Amino acid sequence: MKRVSIGRVAINIGILILAFFILGPIVWLAVHAFASDWKYPNLYPSGISFHWWSKVFLDSALATAIRNSLIISPIVVVISMIICLPAAYAAGRLNYPGRKTFMVGIFSANSFPKIGLFAAIATLYYALNLMGTFLGVVIVQLLGTIIYMTWIPAAAFAAVPRNLEEAARDAGASKFRVFRTITLRLAMPGILVAIVMSFLASFDEAQGSYLVGAPSIYTMPTEMYSLVQNYPIQVAAVFSILLAIPSVLLLSLARKHIMGGQLAEGFQLK
């Protein structure tokens, strides 16, 4: 009986430590967004204020960065879907030579250190005149989404039971109808997770977009680099909250599927 209670105490302490470790920094930063002023070593601000929010929205550079991010990321996701989803379907369902090499190739492209890759890409960009262009930033962000948009949907397509499709075919449904109503619908959770992860990969991408886009194109994360150096901490806090809104919204939508194993399933080679 005593062992059980020791275990219970231990697990409660564990939860507290983890909660403190994970939530502490976010809460501490978020509170700063509503603080008029904060003096060390006080544990609470000198006053509450929304002043910093209006400062962010009225600052044209910050507003432009917000607009750029909201335009670029959806474009990146749509292009990624057009390019990768057919390939994901093929990798999950069709048998063709080099299928495994394709999947491993996509993966190994991801294991080159990102910052080194961007340095190498910069060389190519100079030659192609893509430096500082909208298209250049889109391509850099696109590269980070490929692994999510191929691997996760491929696993989802592979997991659709064939006998359901065959039954529908036997009942007289056309090939396209079977694909739309059965294959696509059953693979949808995986595709959804891939879309969310790709959007976040693009929306949060900072290193490449900075190297390729700055100083002509700034997105929200690249703006953060200069923000934390040139503005008071409260402005960075407000900006952080704004930057986190899409992630929180999208991941809450897909939370069930991500925790249900779609993400984990997607990274096992089949």
Add this chain to the structure above:
Amino acid sequence: MRSRKSTSTKRGFLVRKDEGPSLLGLAFSIPPLLLVLIFVGLPILIGLTFSLGFTSGPNRVVSLIGQQIHKKNHWWGTFAAYSDVIHDSRFLGDLGLTLFVTILSTILVILLSLSIALYQRLIGGKKSSLLVTLSIIPLFVPVVISAWAIHTFYGGDGFMRSFFSQFGINFPTLTSTPSAIVIGTVWTSLPFAILMISSGLQGIPDALIESAKDCGASPIRVITNILIPLAKTPIIIATSFTAIGILGSFTIPLFLGPNQPTMLGVEISNFFGSYNRPQQSLVMAFMVFMIASGIAIAYVWSNVKSARESGRI
């Protein structure tokens, strides 16, 4: 309707495969492959020739801008830039810190995820879901924000120092130290590892665990002899992804780490930008890539092996 053939695997499952290789599949896989070849493969290849001293063609512009450029003196190039980097004492310090952080953080992440996932699998209940949910939260936070949040929390006028100063304790400033990088990388790497490992453990049938317990196996034996071996593949995937991610990390060491030595991700960027030594910068990138490839090979090998065991290939 297209004819299908049925084959049975070692385990006796019936597997149906569309007959013959599909050209459509090949055609579908071309667009992403082309994208990767042009914007990943080609730059890496050009970068490799540049690091070996090929300064004409696509490397012309960067060779004109950069400093301390070595030109090739053999038909295959020169190792002068590699020699520069290896003999740079700063590089050795950076490499040491990078390996230290990668190994320590990966071990911490995997141990933490494994214990939470094992607790969830064996005991379960609300508390285990709470632990898993907490560990997933960093997934919702962009890296730039997490790095900055951790910076303000452990920094000079951050929460930790403010809190302890209420009791007259002088808590150390962790920012600009390797400890802060480890805190940051563990924080950001936890969700993926938890998702992989917990989903791997959830896939193990209850019957296996129950029958082992009936035979008198202790919980430790159940963990070491059944759960961990059966979840080996997801654990290896989680480990290699975590290690590769930390190895090439940039934002976390940039915001949280010391200026000297720093992690190679930051140094690659410094050499390319501030120091204007692009050749040496690429040499470092290839060295990190070689370490990452070693990790990637372990991952692919484990994956292929498990696919073969279950008769999928």
